[in-house]
Amino acid sequence: MSTGAYDCLYQTLGSGPPIVKPKFEDVTVTQDIYGNVESTRRTAESLKYKVEKDRYNDIAILIRRRLSSTREALWIQMEIQSPDIQETVTKVCGHSDLLNTKVSPIVIRKPYLILFHYRAELREYDLHSDRTDQEKVHLKVLVDFMAKAFTRDEAEYSRLIDKGQVSFPIVWTLFKPEEEVFIHESHFVRCGRVQSLHGINKTQGWSLGTRSWDYDGTFFGPVDSVSPLQPFEGICDITSLPVYPVRFHKNQNKDDLRQRLIERGRKWKSMVDVTHLSYEGSDDNSVQLQVSSRIITDYATHQQANPHHATAFSWYNASLTKQTKEPPADDGNDDGDDVDDAERQTQALEKEDKEAQKEHDRFFLQRHDSSYIMSDDQALLCPAKIRGFSLMDKKWAFFLVENATDIQWLENPMERLEIDGAPKKS
Incomplete structure (x- = not known):
C-alpha cells in the first residue's frame, strides 16, 4: 500500500499518525516452529541490559x-x-x-x-x-x-x-617526552624523539616508542618505531644502552655526532629521487650481502616491489597537535591590576600557542617539491638507510647512506679506448 493510501485510510478512520511515547522498553518475542509470533511480553529483569555504575567515580x-x-x-x-x-x-x-x-x-x-x-x-x-x-x-x-x-x-x-650511570629498575626515568635519543643499531646510529614508554613492571623489559622522519615516494613525514630495552644486571653506563638521550652523550662527541647525523639526513634527502650512485658496503636484506657496485636509489618503485616495507606515517593529525590552554574568561568585575594580569597571561598563552603551532608545523607532512626545505631537526631524524636496487646483484635492498657516493667518472675516456692494432679484415 502506498503512502498516499495510508493517509487516506487515516482520514477515513478519523485518526492521525500514531503517537510515539518517549520511553525505553525491553520485550521478548516467542515464536513457534514455523516462525510465527506466539507471544510478546516484557523481558525479565535478570535478562535486561544493565549499565554498571563505576563505584569509584567519586575518587580524586x-x-x-x-x-x-x-x-x-x-x-x-x-x-x-x-x-x-x-x-x-x-x-x-x-x-x-x-x-x-x-x-x-x-x-x-x-x-x-x-x-x-x-x-x-x-x-x-x-x-x-x-x-x-x-x-x-x-x-x-x-x-x-x-x-x-x-x-x-x-x-x-x-x-x-x-655519574652517567643507571640501573634497570630506573632506566625508564631517562626518557623525557619529546626528547631526542640516539638509537644504536647494527652498523649505524640513528636519532628519534621519545613518544611513549610501555611496560608492566620494573623487572621486565620496556618498549620505547620513538618518532623519526621518512619518505614514502611523495611526502616526507613522521614515522613511529619501537626500540626494546631488555633487563640487565647491576649498573651500567647510560651511553652503553642501545637507546639513550642525546643529553647523556659524551660531551666531546655530542655536538659532532648530532651534526654528523644532520649532514647524513641532508645527504639522504638528496638521494630519495632516482639517483645513480656507487656503493661499497653491506646491504640490509633478509640475507646480508657485501655489495661493491653501482646502485639506483628509487623510493617509489622499491615500495611497489616490496609493499610490506612501505613507509607508514604516524597519525600526525591527532598525535602532533599541541593542546593549548584557553585564556581566562572576563567576568567584568576585575580591577585594574587583575586586568593587567589577565592581559599578561593572555599574551603568554598566545606566545605558547605560536610556539606550539611552530612545533606542529615542523613535523607535519611535507610534499616533496621545490618549496620544501628540510630543517635541521628533521634532518637529524632521517633514516640511516636508503632504498635502492643493486645493478650487480639485481636485487632491491636498503643501503647505508654513508656508504653511497657519487660515481667517479674517468676523465677523457676516449683516450683510454684501446683498439686492436691488427688491421681488420673485411
Missing part, C-alpha cells in the same frame, strides 16, 4: 589494574577524576603529546612518565599561595601519590644519573 585519583583471565597483569593506569587535579595537570604538562587533557578522567599509564618528569613543577604548583583550600586538599592527594610512587626511584636517580 583511581589506580586501575587490568588482569587477563589467567591473572597476568595487562596494564596499570592512573585515572585523574578530580577537576582540581585535572586543571593542575593540564596547566603544568598539558602541552605534551603523551597526555590527553581533553577527556575526563585524564588517564596516565604506568610508569607515569609524564608525572615523573614534571614532578618538580607539580610540587611547586601545589605550594603556590593562590591555591584555595579545596585545591590544596585535592593537590595533596596528587603530591602524596607521587611521593609513594617515586620515592625509591628518585633516590636511585639522584645517586646514579649524575
Whole structure:
C-alpha cells in the first residue's frame, strides 16, 4: 500500500499518525516452529541490559589494574577524576603529546612518565599561595601519590644519573617526552624523539616508542618505531644502552655526532629521487650481502616491489597537535591590576600557542617539491638507510647512506679506448 493510501485510510478512520511515547522498553518475542509470533511480553529483569555504575567515580585519583583471565597483569593506569587535579595537570604538562587533557578522567599509564618528569613543577604548583583550600586538599592527594610512587626511584636517580650511570629498575626515568635519543643499531646510529614508554613492571623489559622522519615516494613525514630495552644486571653506563638521550652523550662527541647525523639526513634527502650512485658496503636484506657496485636509489618503485616495507606515517593529525590552554574568561568585575594580569597571561598563552603551532608545523607532512626545505631537526631524524636496487646483484635492498657516493667518472675516456692494432679484415 502506498503512502498516499495510508493517509487516506487515516482520514477515513478519523485518526492521525500514531503517537510515539518517549520511553525505553525491553520485550521478548516467542515464536513457534514455523516462525510465527506466539507471544510478546516484557523481558525479565535478570535478562535486561544493565549499565554498571563505576563505584569509584567519586575518587580524586583511581589506580586501575587490568588482569587477563589467567591473572597476568595487562596494564596499570592512573585515572585523574578530580577537576582540581585535572586543571593542575593540564596547566603544568598539558602541552605534551603523551597526555590527553581533553577527556575526563585524564588517564596516565604506568610508569607515569609524564608525572615523573614534571614532578618538580607539580610540587611547586601545589605550594603556590593562590591555591584555595579545596585545591590544596585535592593537590595533596596528587603530591602524596607521587611521593609513594617515586620515592625509591628518585633516590636511585639522584645517586646514579649524575655519574652517567643507571640501573634497570630506573632506566625508564631517562626518557623525557619529546626528547631526542640516539638509537644504536647494527652498523649505524640513528636519532628519534621519545613518544611513549610501555611496560608492566620494573623487572621486565620496556618498549620505547620513538618518532623519526621518512619518505614514502611523495611526502616526507613522521614515522613511529619501537626500540626494546631488555633487563640487565647491576649498573651500567647510560651511553652503553642501545637507546639513550642525546643529553647523556659524551660531551666531546655530542655536538659532532648530532651534526654528523644532520649532514647524513641532508645527504639522504638528496638521494630519495632516482639517483645513480656507487656503493661499497653491506646491504640490509633478509640475507646480508657485501655489495661493491653501482646502485639506483628509487623510493617509489622499491615500495611497489616490496609493499610490506612501505613507509607508514604516524597519525600526525591527532598525535602532533599541541593542546593549548584557553585564556581566562572576563567576568567584568576585575580591577585594574587583575586586568593587567589577565592581559599578561593572555599574551603568554598566545606566545605558547605560536610556539606550539611552530612545533606542529615542523613535523607535519611535507610534499616533496621545490618549496620544501628540510630543517635541521628533521634532518637529524632521517633514516640511516636508503632504498635502492643493486645493478650487480639485481636485487632491491636498503643501503647505508654513508656508504653511497657519487660515481667517479674517468676523465677523457676516449683516450683510454684501446683498439686492436691488427688491421681488420673485411
